[in-house]
Amino acid sequence: KAGVTQTPRYLIKTRGQQVTLSCSPISGHRSVSWYQQTPGQGLQFLFEYFSETQRNKGNFPGRFSGRQFSNSRSEMNVSTLELGDSALYLCASSDFWGGETQYFGPGTRLLVL
Amino acid sequence: SQQGEEDPQALSIQEGENATMNCSYKTSINNLQWYRQNSGRGLVHLILIRSNEREKHSGRLRVTLDTSKKSSSLLITASRAADTASYFCATEHSGNTPLVFGKGTRLSVIA
Numbered sequence: 001k002a003g004v005t006q007t008p009r010y011l012i013k014t015r016g017q018q019v020t021l022s023c024s025p026i027s028g029h030r031s032v033s034w035y036q037q038t039p040g041q042g043l044q045f046l047f048e049y050f051s052e053t054q055r056n057k058g059n060f061p062g063r064f065s066g067r068q069f070s071n072s073r074s075e076m077n078v079s080t081l082e083l084g085d086s087a088l089y090l091c092a093s094s095d096f097w098g099g100e101t102q103y104f105g106p107g108t109r110l111l112v113l
Numbered sequence: 114s115q116q117g118e119e120d121p122q123a124l125s126i127q128e129g130e131n132a133t134m135n136c137s138y139k140t141s142i143n144n145l146q147w148y149r150q151n152s153g154r155g156l157v158h159l160i161l162i163r164s165n166e167r168e169k170h171s172g173r174l175r176v177t178l179d180t181s182k183k184s185s186s187l188l189i190t191a192s193r194a195a196d197t198a199s200y201f202c203a204t205e206h207s208g209n210t211p212l213v214f215g216k217g218t219r220l221s222v223i224a
Binding site: 055088090092109 | 144146148153154155156157158161201203205208209210211212213214215216217
């Protein structure tokens, strides 16, 4: 099976702009989770979707949002970008929602100038 | 915070030596997992150990779990230069809750 794919791989934006990241899970996986990774905070959970419903949500401001489509593909959106949003954004898919084994994509590296 | 803590933060060893990394957590868990991340890339799942298990093996990896001490260790035997990466522990604390990741141990294996 093909692995988790994320697009784009690299992105440069300026403060105040918005960005949309995309994730395609492993075929058959219905759960998609998003994480933000920074050197200072490490890996922080953003949200998780299962069968188009948000099941879990991390402690991030409302500028961070996501959705999942009927084919399990997911997008996350960050509006009004801030410098501190510069990070590696990782998507992971799983058979079921919650804390079972996660299969990660290569990530999208976002730089906010 | 439920975030686990890995120890040490960084570890440098010679090829062929064993590498041991530790993870401590604060509240009870359903399972604990170890992941590897090569520089700037996605994480790769290594092994999962459930709260009722004490030890698991996978190839050159050995994981132990001591729920009374709320700690786990990951042992990599006969390390190789290709094992150079960051290693993270992740915990599930109750049913269907997301994994909580520690900040990782950076392992360097010198050829």
